[in-house]
Amino acid sequence: MIKKTFLLLLIFLLFVSFIFSSEESIEEKVERLLSQMTLEEKVGQMTQVDSSYLYNPEDVKRYFIGSVLSGGNSGPSNPTPANWVEYVNRFQYYALQTRLRIPILYGIDAVHGNAKVYSAVVFPHNIGLGCTRNEKLVEDCARITAIETSAIGIRWSFAPCVAVVQDVRWGRTYESFSENPDVVALLGSAVVRGFQGGSLSNKDSILACPKHFVGDGGTKFGTSINGLLDQGDTRISEKELRNIHLKPYIFAIKNSAKSIMVSFSSWNGIKMHANKYLLTDVLKKELGFDGFLVSDWKAIEQLPGNYEDQVAMSINAGIDMIMVPDNYVRFINTLISCVQKGRVPISRIDDAVRRILKVKFLLGLFENPYANKDLINKIGSKEHREVARRAVRESVVVLQNKNKILPLSKNLKHICVVGPKANDIGSQCGGWTISWQGQKGNITVGTTILEAIKKSVSNNTKVTFSPYGDNIPKDAEVIVAVVGEKPYAESMGDTFKPEIEYSDHLILQNIFKEKKPIVMILLVGRPVDIENYLSKTFGVICAWLPGTEGEGITDILFGDFNPKGRLSFTWYTVDRNKATFPYGYGLSY
Incomplete structure (x- = not known):
């Protein structure tokens, strides 16, 4: 049986070498095969x-x-x-x-x-x-x-x-x-x-x-x-x-x-x-x-x-x-x-x-x-993730920086992170991730924004998480709100009015009642309507759909990297009559 298998394998190899001689050009190989x-x-x-x-x-x-x-x-x-x-x-x-x-x-x-x-x-x-x-x-x-x-x-x-x-x-x-x-x-x-x-x-x-x-x-x-x-x-x-x-x-x-x-x-x-x-x-x-x-x-x-x-x-x-x-x-x-x-x-x-x-x-x-x-x-290797992290931090666009709130100090006493998307790999990745439409949740391996914030700050900094912004600690010095669109792909994302999820809108309304400085991080697949939020936030960072490496965002948030991302799309108002931010806009520190 072994001899027979070996013989068949030898015949196959001889067949392949005869049909597709290495001396033939690819065009000749194609024509030889096509003719049969x-x-x-x-x-x-x-x-x-x-x-x-x-x-x-x-x-x-x-x-x-x-x-x-x-x-x-x-x-x-x-x-x-x-x-x-x-x-x-x-x-x-x-x-x-x-x-x-x-x-x-x-x-x-x-x-x-x-x-x-x-x-x-x-x-x-x-x-x-x-x-x-x-x-x-x-x-x-x-x-x-x-x-x-x-x-x-x-x-x-x-x-x-x-x-x-x-x-x-x-x-x-x-x-x-x-x-x-x-x-x-x-x-x-x-x-x-x-x-x-x-x-x-x-x-x-x-x-x-x-x-x-x-x-x-x-x-x-x-x-x-x-x-x-x-x-x-x-x-x-x-x-x-x-x-x-x-x-x-x-x-x-x-x-x-x-x-x-x-x-x-x-x-x-x-x-x-x-x-x-x-x-x-x-x-x-x-x-x-x-x-x-x-x-x-x-x-x-x-x-x-x-x-x-x-x-x-x-x-x-x-x-x-x-x-x-x-x-x-x-x-x-x-x-x-x-x-x-x-x-x-x-x-x-x-x-x-x-x-x-x-x-x-x-x-x-x-x-x-x-x-x-x-x-x-090599799939998911440390070296590959480092390149992805670099891609994230270079793609982030800082849209607003009132009172030079950004970058945040790593030595703040207390940072409160708000919004379910802050601890959600699926929302960071968007559509075409694991499944066609993508989905919320920790669907694959990566670092969420919340995890990245905790990794970045000093040992003396307290980081709390209030998913819905309804229990902000009194001693929190700054609120980091992570909001945006839900995952989608293709026509499922077609819309007459690009805007953040309504549930995220309600979260922002909760924290706007607090008399604390707010930094808003956007996880979106396009420019969305944020006109009514700009006057109520100090810092606005658009992270787009950054993927699995959340530390690329905190590289910008805490100033380890000077932001240089510039808008590749005009950020229009909802009626498209004027630009909230023009094409090519983006702040640096």
């Missing part, structure tokens, strides 16, 4: 399925599935690194049982660290990083994300989001670096470089996926199926589209981005998933993008016509891989039928598969398809 593929195998490569819908993982083998993803809420029930490795490797195992042994490309939304993994470092969301204007720091954060993602066998992140958001009422505002296309282009490219490293074939590199092409940050209120901003219509001229929204993609392509996700949104009434002019003529031909295009979640089903019409329209427009993500058998059969009927030319299929295979070869997936377990111990 059946239509069914080609269509399988163009199919991406969410793991939660693969009830039988053997379907990866049966239908030659080319890509699997873990969407917002899919993955192991206990999301430890070890469980993630086992979860991802299982799908890869079945891919390697196919006739041509083409590995799957596994994708995940590692948008601020590999935050679906328990104990991974969670970085500030992009809106905070945008306030740093520090491309080297952003690249370092992305490099760490790549290490902590590849460690569990996932080599593709659906990031960076390079939306140039023009209306902060959009629930994805915090995924954007700035309202300024230059800042988005600069920092988006830094993420691409950090993810992909010196070479995509490095075991700790992952494939970047700038999103959502193009104009998702410019949608207008009332133009989408839910009446708000998510998945709406961008109604601007082509000149504006190019000057504002296309620029980050030009930079990303120059930095060797090899995958791009297409937007749910429309441009002047035409759904992006059907816009052949922008996807093929502009992106692939004019800009020379030689990677592959992936659709967004079930997005082709928003196109006009029946399902066959939608499949044919999206593929012919230039999309190479469809995030189905559920009924993959229907998609595969429909696309095969479209080819057989002549609705989709085989040349379009070959072009799509050629692009996908090229990226798989560039990633070295054929040689190293499984998780890089050597990197597991």
Whole structure:
């Protein structure tokens, strides 16, 4: 039995070395493999399925599935690194049982660290990083994300989001670096470089996926199926589209981005998933993008016509891989039928598969398809957390400092901390953390603001915690109130009036009755209405959604670091007629 197993292994290795000789170029390897593929195998490569819908993982083998993803809420029930490795490797195992042994490309939304993994470092969301204007720091954060993602066998992140958001009422505002296309282009490219490293074939590199092409940050209120901003219509001229929204993609392509996700949104009434002019003529031909295009979640089903019409329209427009993500058998059969009927030319299929295979070869997936377990111990390491802490303190923006109350002295006799969010990792991290919408509570490993304050002060300083601000000690010298938005993601965060949670508003009303100086720390995903609070507080610090490293905030609060974060978005009043704080604003000590 041992001899037989050894013989089979030897035959397999000889097969691989023959088919994919190291002397061949990647282009030659792609063409050799493509020439052997059946239509069914080609269509399988163009199919991406969410793991939660693969009830039988053997379907990866049966239908030659080319890509699997873990969407917002899919993955192991206990999301430890070890469980993630086992979860991802299982799908890869079945891919390697196919006739041509083409590995799957596994994708995940590692948008601020590999935050679906328990104990991974969670970085500030992009809106905070945008306030740093520090491309080297952003690249370092992305490099760490790549290490902590590849460690569990996932080599593709659906990031960076390079939306140039023009209306902060959009629930994805915090995924954007700035309202300024230059800042988005600069920092988006830094993420691409950090993810992909010196070479995509490095075991700790992952494939970047700038999103959502193009104009998702410019949608207008009332133009989408839910009446708000998510998945709406961008109604601007082509000149504006190019000057504002296309620029980050030009930079990303120059930095060797090899995958791009297409937007749910429309441009002047035409759904992006059907816009052949922008996807093929502009992106692939004019800009020379030689990677592959992936659709967004079930997005082709928003196109006009029946399902066959939608499949044919999206593929012919230039999309190479469809995030189905559920009924993959229907998609595969429909696309095969479209080819057989002549609705989709085989040349379009070959072009799509050629692009996908090229990226798989560039990633070295054929040689190293499984998780890089050597990197597991680096997940959540002290070194990684220190970089995240630096990202937090550089992203914090000091908005108000009356009577120079900031920085607080570490030798105050008594500090009272107020607000449940002060001791809540989930609120610090926001959406896209462990689950799609994120959630309140200590959902992963990290340091809360309350814990960080206790670590920072002298041994003689008393720190008390009054969650609801209804029992402030009389001898407290200062109140630190931590308030903000609840966790949310995508359209769940669309709102007509960005403001802090009502429960936090009530907490502030409680402490405003106290005749004590107040420092307000904001945990928000965008500028929110704080006009009525400014006259009643001495210090205001916007920490955005900083992630797991709360000590980055206390580095600013107690003056260990001179704040240099500058607003990457204009902080408008609720009626948007004037700015509470202008773009680029931020105080230093």
